[in-house]
Amino acid sequence: MTVKTRFAPSPTGFLHVGGARTALYSWLYAKHTGGEFVLRIEDTDLERSTQEAIDAIIEGMEWLGLDWDEGPYYQTKRFDRYNEVVDQLMAEDKAYKCYAPKELLDEIREEQMAAGLKPRYDANHPRIIEANSNVADDAPFCIRFRNPKEGSVVFEDYVRGRIEFSNSELDDLIIRRTDGSPTYNFCVVIDDIDMGITQVVRGEDHINNTPRQINIYKALNAKIPEFAHCSMILGDDGAKLSKRHGAVSVMQYRDEGYLPQALLNYLVRLGWSHGDQEIFSMEEMIELFRLESISKSASAFNTDKLLWLNNHYIKSSEPEYVAKYLQWHMDAKEISVENGPALTDVIQLVGERCNTLVELAEQSRYFYQDFEEFEAGAAKKHLRPVAKEALELAKAKVEALDTWTTENLHTVIADVCSELELGMGKVGMPLRVAVTGQGQSPSVDAVMQLVGKDRVIKRIDLALEYINQRAAQ
Incomplete structure (x- = not known):
């Protein structure tokens, strides 16, 4: 069996650090096993998805050097396929039309919470049964997946081991909205089936989605992929990583003068390790990476350590590699290198003193400008x-x-x-x-x-x- 992994960001913002780490882990596992890596843009959120974010994600992946074997695929171009599977599930009585209006569902959820119950859609609730009976031909409806009511969903996670959810805790999720658009949890399953995904690497915030998705795989008699849910990345103060901790977009790190190799080396160690080794070439990462070695514990982002790594790569990398990325900063500062020494020679002389390419560009100015x-x-x-x-x-x-x-x-x-x-x-x-x-x-x-x-x-x-x-x- 050929291993096939994927990175599937939603284009509602830029490529952030957590997403970049997920992409790196998926990419490394594919490379380690001689498999394939797919890039998929999950743009079903039509209101929040933007072309700017799509461009930024692709730019970030290219800057990091995380090349893909297939894609980028776009979910908005696959609606016909999703509707085909919805119709199949309807025909097999594994999905059904729900006419219950949002206002009614909100009222029932409030009643459930007031009674100390978990708020959820209950197809057997008398008011929902009534809403789904004797409806007009033109009444709006969504399509819900008929989730099993008995038993449980069990899966072995590469990071967290055995995870089990009771089906009684899961409700009949919507797979097609009233406006006809398919929903995230449904599209993900169809995509992973069609694209032959064998391992799904993603953040721990998706753990609750996994049992719902597994039940859809089972309903379609499809092979279920293996899962690895990575812990979140925290700031050095222990809070969830956010803008107040500094740069969170990958391209901000480019702008601030980091080499992609330094950022990749830093990201791979945010949740994965190989003994006490700190510095890894890309070849070493590919050779040594194992999903089983991902830690359950949350990782803390430390900018000082990233700076140390960046200085290491500026000093130790081939000058031609550094020059490739330094040139962008020289151009940004309007420093022409045409009338001066070779940029590689300047890097060999000045690079050791600089933590970032921004510093290196500024420290190189006097070689080219009077x-x-x-x-x-x-x-x-x-x-x-x-x-x-x-x-x-x-x-x-x-x-x-x-x-x-x-x-x-x-x-x-x-x-x-x-x-x-x-x-x-x-x-x-x-x-x-x-x-x-x-x-x-x-x-x-x-x-x-x-x-x-x-x-x-x-x-x-x-x-x-x-x-x-x-x-x-």
């Missing part, structure tokens, strides 16, 4: 008249260089220190501020090599002009 002003604090401290002689000598020596290498530039700085009998800080720091415009950077000789000879000379001139103006005041 500046007219120096960072105030750094200039005040290091671009003083006492630094003029060192900068002038350094400028003369770099102008005379035939071969522009980091090694030769290191020698230039050392020679200036030696000739003027100055410590490295007295030469290196003024040079750093002159060349970068700021007080912090990687090794100044390596920075100068990437900035380029013409720009270095031009910037030293700017620094000398700043010192002269300062001395004249």
Whole structure:
């Protein structure tokens, strides 16, 4: 049997962290078993579903690299199929028309709650029987599934083990609304049957839907998939993850400068583990992932840990991989990389110092863009008249260089220190501020090599002009 999993979001909002983790677990299990992964858009909620949300979900999946083998399928394009199955169930007396108006059902629910009973649809309630009798030909109705009244629904969950629901606790759910549209719990079953889904991975909030869906599978004599219901993700304060905890949309993490590999590595550990290992390549995730290893316990989202992981991947990934995603941020900041060093070279030099691609883009700016002003604090401290002689000598020596290498530039700085009998800080720091415009950077000789000879000379001139103006005041 070929394993087939699916990710089936509702397009009523963006792809959020919990949904992305569900998609990742489903994708990993399919890849681990050599199976197939399906993307399905569950857009039967016509009032709340939007094209913007559909586009955002697909964009998020593509950014994460969670490619699908089939789809995206859209439930709104399958209404004929759902109606065909509704008609089949009606013909087999496994579904029926219900004419009871909403107002009546609301009254009965209030009575049930007042009596301490669980509010539910009761087909044998005298007032419901009356509402379904002697109705006009044109009276509005919905279609309800005839749920079994005896026995129970039992299933083995990968995460939670044996789960049992008594059928007496389940009512006759609506499978087609009064307006003719099919309902979520019904469409999901038909889709999973038609698409051959073998394992359903989803959030624990769907556990109560599962027995209702299993009874529909049974009514259709269809093979029931296996289920894995994942616990929710909490904020670091123990409350359910929400916007107040920071970014909850996957694309917000892109905007804030995270690499998809870092986010995937972080998400896989929010509820799954392999010993004490923290860092996983995609190949390791695929090889090691098991549904049985998903934890029952809720997971707490920790932004500091995600930042640590992101820094790790910026430092350790191939520069070409980082550059692919950094380029988006460079474009967003309108930093053209055409007239400057290779972005991969800048990443190798600067990346270790940055936790996000936003920081990396900002720290890369001076390699590509000239500046007219120096960072105030750094200039005040290091671009003083006492630094003029060192900068002038350094400028003369770099102008005379035939071969522009980091090694030769290191020698230039050392020679200036030696000739003027100055410590490295007295030469290196003024040079750093002159060349970068700021007080912090990687090794100044390596920075100068990437900035380029013409720009270095031009910037030293700017620094000398700043010192002269300062001395004249």
